[in-house]
Amino acid sequence: MRDQRPETTRSQPRNAVVIGGGYAGVMAANRLTQGENVTVTLINPRPTFVERIRLHQLVGGSHSATHDLRDVLAERVHLVVDTATRIDAATRSIELAGGGSLAYDYLIYAVGSHSAASDVPGAEHTYPIGTLEEAQRLQAALTELPDHAPVTVVGGGLTGIETAAELAESGRQVRLLTGGVLAATLHERGRRSAAQRLAALGVELLDGVPSRVRAVEPDAVLLAAGRRLDSALTIWTAGFSVPALARDSGLSTDALGRLRTDESWVSLDDERIVATGDAAAPSDLPARxxxxxxxxxxxQAAETVLALIAGKQPDRLSLAFVSQCVSLGRRDGLLQLTHLNDTARRTYLAGRPGAAIKELICSGIIWQLKLEARFPGRVTMRLTDPARRRRLAAAGASVPPVAGAPAARVTAEEAR
Structure with a gap:
């Protein structure tokens, strides 16, 4: 049940803690500094901010994909470099891997996502790319590999495409296995353009059911159709999952482990806990x-906390999409325009203009984080997907909690 204890004094100092220093967590922490009497703390396992949308560039050697967290955080945000291991909602405290605990009045759960464990036999021979440490491990392995050695990328989503293109452009011999449709989230026209660019870079593309991986060996991949393909190094981009922190802490989660909330991002269990980003499931309709x-x-999660502190009703979430971007090496890219519900339009922009826009977006996000740090609330984006409202209306009553359900995986297409 949610904590129904009323606020005593609106001017009373409050301690807000954010778990997770990714895009959502940093934005939330910076926005929280709008509260004049709110102490803001961010817990993150490392002192660096990771540009996950550039991890394929780290692997290819064209970008570090990291920044000092202090460069994107407001001065008022206290940074704790540690890992949260358990949330105790009853005592409003967070247990830390380094020892001890941290108390909170309000908590924002923004732990993000990571590569999903594969159940394919021989998965231990693969190299995921969903986290900084995984990308660094892959980069190190590639430096030990001759340029002519065959590299296999498994997963036909945007992450797999970007990784394959980046490595092929650098001179690697690359094969891409989609296991189904290449770039399923793109329009057919954009998909065709991406395939043409991959072919121009020399990427061997195998798609459809016959390209599904049945097993992985240290030097090969075995396909469902029975083929054995030589592979000196196999990169796995076929899925993402979320940390088990919420589920392990006894909070209500969906099948993937995302914290279940209402449409204001408030936990269904406790109104002092607010979730956001990849690890949140508002009304059981999580965003991509x-x-x-x-x-x-x-x-928006930060504004929910500030509203609760002030004794006000938080706003419902406002979320929509306008495009999908994919880099195809350093000289090519593709901008796929979308409807607000994230389905692809016919319109896309490819080639060097697509690459320029992709780079502008990646650089612009860092600028946006820094702007929020200096001027919290100055720039606010409010997009609304009307289709989501229709789905909510059709769903009626909320779905019963599934806390403790077995972990599931989300496809790479969903995870972009």
């Missing part, structure tokens, strides 16, 4: 895991 969603919903 993406940076585009994170920079919208991070500030």
């Amino acid at each position: 895991m993406s940076c585009q969603a994170a920079v919208q919903v991070g500030p």
Whole structure:
């Protein structure tokens, strides 16, 4: 049940803690500094901010994909470099891996997402790319590999495409296995353009059911159709999941482990806990895991906390999409325009203009984080997907909690 204890004094100092220093968490922490009498603390396992949308560039050697967290955080945000291991809602405290605990009055759960564990036999021979540490491990492995050695990328979503293109452009011999449709979230016209660019870079593309991976060996991949393909190094981009912190803490989660909330991002269990980003499931209708969603919903989670502190009713979430971007090496890219509900339009922009816009967006997000740090609330994006409202109306009563359900995986297409 939610904590129904009333606020005593609106001017009373409050301690707000954010778990997670990704796009949503940093935006939330910076927006919280609008509260004049609110102490803001951010817990993150490392002192760096990771540009996950550039991890394929880190692997290819064209970008570090990291920034000092202090460069994107407001001065008022206290940074704790540690890992949260358990949330105790009853005592309003967070247990830390480094020892001890941290108390909170309000908590924003923004732990993000990571690569999903594969159940394919031999998965231990693969190299995921969903986190900084995974990307660094992959980069190190590539430096030990001759340029002519065959590299296999498994997963035909945007992450797989970007990784394959980046490596092929650098001179690697790359094969891309989609296991189904290449770039399923793009319009057919954009998909065709991406395939043409991959072919021009020399990427061997295998798609459809016959390209599904049945097993992985240290030097090969075995396909469902029975083929054995030589692979000196196999990169796995076929899925993402979320940390188990909420589920392990006894909070209500969906099948993937995302914290279940109402349409204001408030936990169904406790109104002092607010979730945002990849690890949140508002009304059991979570958004696509993406940076585009994170920079919208991070500030909204903070505004929910500030409204609760002030004794006001929080606003319902406002979230929509306008495009999908994919880099195809350093000289090519594709901007796919979308409807507000994230379905692809016919219109896309490819080639060098697409690459320029992709780079502008990546750089612009860092600028947006820094702007929020200096001037919290100055720039606010409010997009609304009317289709979501229709789905909510059709759903009627909320779905019963599924806390403790077995972990599920989300496809790479969903995770972009």
